[in-house]
Amino acid sequence: MIYLDAIVSQQFAPADLPAAIRAALGKPLRRAPVLAQLAVLGALACLPAERRSRPTALLWQSTSGPRLETLELLDEVCQGSGEPMPFTFLATVPASAAVQLRPFVPGLRSASTLPLDTEQEANWRLLLTIAANWLAEGRYEQVLCAHLDHWADCLSGHWLALSASPSASTLATLRTSAGAPVTQATDTPDFPVALGRWLSAPAGPSLQLHSPAAPGLTVEFART
Amino acid sequence: MTRPVYLGASGLVCARGASPTAVAAALAAGESGSDWRQHGNRRFPWFALPLAEQDWLTRAEKAICLVAESLGPLPPTTPLFVASSSFQIGLCETRPPPYELPIANASFSRQLASWMQLDGPRYSFSNACISGFSAIDAARSLIAAGQIDGAVVLGCELANASTLAGFAALELLSPTACRPFDRDREGLVLGEAVAAIHLTAKSTPWRLAALRTGIDAWSITGPDPEGGPIAELLGECLQEAGLAADDIDLVKLQAAGSPGTDLAEANALRQVFATSPPPLLSFKSAFGHTLGASGVAELTALLACLDSNCIPATAGFATADPQLGLQPTTRNSSQPVRHALLNLIGFGGGLASMIVTRER
Numbered sequence: 344m345i346y347l348d349a350i351v352s353q354q355f356a357p358a359d360l361p362a363a364i365r366a367a368l369g370k371p372l373r374r375a376p377v378l379a380q381l382a383v384l385g386a387l388a389c390l391p392a393e394r395r396s397r398p399t400a401l402l403w404q405s406t407s408g409p410r411l412e413t414l415e416l417l418d419e420v421c422q423g424s425g426e427p428m429p430f431t432f433l434a435t436v437p438a439s440a441a442v443q444l445r446p447f448v449p450g451l452r453s454a455s456t457l458p459l460d461t462e463q464e465a466n467w468r469l470l471l472t473i474a475a476n477w478l479a480e481g482r483y484e485q486v487l488c489a490h491l492d493h494w495a496d497c498l499s500g501h502w503l504a505l506s507a508s509p510s511a512s513t514l515a516t517l518r519t520s521a522g523a524p525v526t527q528a529t530d531t532p533d534f535p536v537a538l539g540r541w542l543s544a545p546a547g548p549s550l551q552l553h554s555p556a557a558p559g560l561t562v563e564f565a566r567t
Numbered sequence: 568m569t570r571p572v573y574l575g576a577s578g579l580v581c582a583r584g585a586s587p588t589a590v591a592a593a594l595a596a597g598e599s600g601s602d603w604r605q606h607g608n609r610r611f612p613w614f615a616l617p618l619a620e621q622d623w624l625t626r627a628e629k630a631i632c633l634v635a636e637s638l639g640p641l642p643p644t645t646p647l648f649v650a651s652s653s654f655q656i657g658l659c660e661t662r663p664p665p666y667e668l669p670i671a672n673a674s675f676s677r678q679l680a681s682w683m684q685l686d687g688p689r690y691s692f693s694n695a696c697i698s699g700f701s702a703i704d705a706a707r708s709l710i711a712a713g714q715i716d717g718a719v720v721l722g723c724e725l726a727n728a729s730t731l732a733g734f735a736a737l738e739l740l741s742p743t744a745c746r747p748f749d750r751d752r753e754g755l756v757l758g759e760a761v762a763a764i765h766l767t768a769k770s771t772p773w774r775l776a777a778l779r780t781g782i783d784a785w786s787i788t789g790p791d792p793e794g795g796p797i798a799e800l801l802g803e804c805l806q807e808a809g810l811a812a813d814d815i816d817l818v819k820l821q822a823a824g825s826p827g828t829d830l831a832e833a834n835a836l837r838q839v840f841a842t843s844p845p846p847l848l849s850f851k852s853a854f855g856h857t858l859g860a861s862g863v864a865e866l867t868a869l870l871a872c873l874d875s876n877c878i879p880a881t882a883g884f885a886t887a888d889p890q891l892g893l894q895p896t897t898r899n900s901s902q903p904v905r906h907a908l909l910n911l912i913g914f915g916g917g918l919a920s921m922i923v924t925r926e927r
Contacts, residue, residue: 406672408672408673408693410670410672413656413672413729414666414668416729416732416733417656417659417664417666417729418664418666419732420660420728420733421660421664421728421729422664424607425606425607425732426607426732426735426736427733427736429733429736429737431733432729432733432734432737433733433787433788435729436695436914437693438693438694438695438697438698438914438917439695439787439916441782441784441915441916441917442784442786442787442915442916445782445784446784451782452781453779453780453781453782454694454782454917455692455694455701455704455780456692456693456694457691457693458654458672458691458692458693459671459672459673459691460673460674460675460689460691461671461674461677462670462671466690469690472709472712472714473705476708476709476712476714477708480569519712557646557687557688559709559714559715560688560709560714560715
């Protein structure tokens with residue numbers, strides 16, 4: 344059995360991100376790309392301090408990816424001197440978010456970035472299925488799954504924290520096979536918002552993410 | 568359910584050839600020539616695909632079709648796992664400003680799937696140099712758990728100026744050549760590759776015995792020079808495979824010729840293998856550091872070499888570095904290999920290690 348410990352959804356106007364970082368860390372996160380800052384904010388919101396040293400994996404998807412940073416790089420490389428500023432290039436490497444996050448989550452052992460290929464669609468099914476597999480085999484104690492986006496007018500982070508063992512904060516259980524009856528959810532970037540609504544609604548059937556194209560990757564949440 | 572995962576048919580197009588067997592033959596023959604790529608007033612060695620096509624998109628399609636041909640027929644619904652660090656950025660560079668990028672940053676994966684004639688689920692991974700192993704790790708997790716029966720993992724890294732310029736700005740590129748583990752190594756040489764491998768629950772001669780990914784948070788641009796995090800990950804990989812260090816018959820190194828990263832890798836290997844390491848092999852001096860494609864490209868190249876019963880010499884190595892205390896293969900060998908370990912050290916702090924085992 345896999346346990347859902349936290350649901351976090353965050354949205355910021357770009358101008359408000361530095362203040363949010365200072366509020367969370369007490370200092371700015373210098374030289375960190377926006378997606379890395381979102382990763383830090385979301386992970387700290389999901390994990391109470393006593394859980395940050397436990398073996399943890401992070402799986403995060405993104406529709407935007409470092410789109411704005413890549414456009415800046417293209418301008419510097421193709422229209423400027425040809426030699427970009429080093430931090431302009433580093434900001435286009437989404438995987439580097441893990442290095443920025445590690446000092447705040449010392450238990451972070453692995454991180455994967457999954458860029459998305461279609462607008463308005465997400466791969467929560469994949470993230471949650473892999474997370475459940477890893478937790479079931481004891482590879483990590485907890486897995487953070489996230490969707491992070493950096494748009495010109497809005498920054499967003501949607502998070503689910505899963506663990507291998509129940510705790511006082513457990514919100515729901517997760518399994519990777521289908522039961523019945525169920526409420527179907529849509530695999531969109533803000534799926535955690537829908538999951539939160541389902542949890543706060545009166546008791547009812549389980550909530551399922553399912554795709555006919557990938558029937559093996561069905562995940563189902565049940566209330567505790 | 569937990570079941571073994573096997574490595575099946577593969578395809579590879581890189582500077583050394585347009586199929587895994589052609590690449591293995593070229594490596595056995597010691598081929599390692601590269602081209603040059605101009606960047607501003609500097610030029611860098613560069614390993615280009617051996618294709619005549621000039622147009623970026625036509626060239627990409629040709630490479631993908633060659634790889635698909637090597638893979639052979641697959642059910643069109645086979646899940647596709649794409650690994651890349653640059654996707655279509657090279658195509659964007661060919662168009663006039665203002666530059667336009669697709670809204671969904673991996674939208675190029677849809678084009679790749681179409682060229683491969685796969686219309687099943689697609690998943691993309693962008694973990695810098697370990698992207699390929701991250702994608703393989705995800706696919707094998709689903710196969711092992713019985714959630715899918717097979718998958719194609721595709722690594723794709725195609726020519727673009729942005730990556731070259733970025734690495735040049737960080738002064739990580741060699742101005743002359745790639746010299747893995749060599750005393751006179753000066754940096755990376757980048758290259759293009761498209762590679763794919765079929766992962767399956769059905770038995771094949773090669774089993775994926777273990778795969779672990781990790782993080783070295785020493786720096787975004789390089790690992791802890793002592794090699795501690797790399798050694799720890801290698802140990803976890805051996806543990807997952809149920810093997811001891813002296814069971815490993817060959818190590819496919821990261822060894823890109825980077826002064827700092829080669830040192831970190833050597834220090835890690837000495838911690839794991841003590842004074843008697845197995846043969847050490849690097850491909851990056853033969854077809855370049857292919858970044859997001861490197862995991863799949865180097866895996867397919869390694870299996871092709873081993874299937875042809877040849878561990879090739881590592882091109883570009885001439886003088887041992889006493890600080891490293893290790894050196895790569897200097898001549899071809901037909902030493903039998905049952906267990907091979909593959910190591911990746913990623914730009915951006917990612918680490919990945921894999922063990923493959925010959926079953927028959």
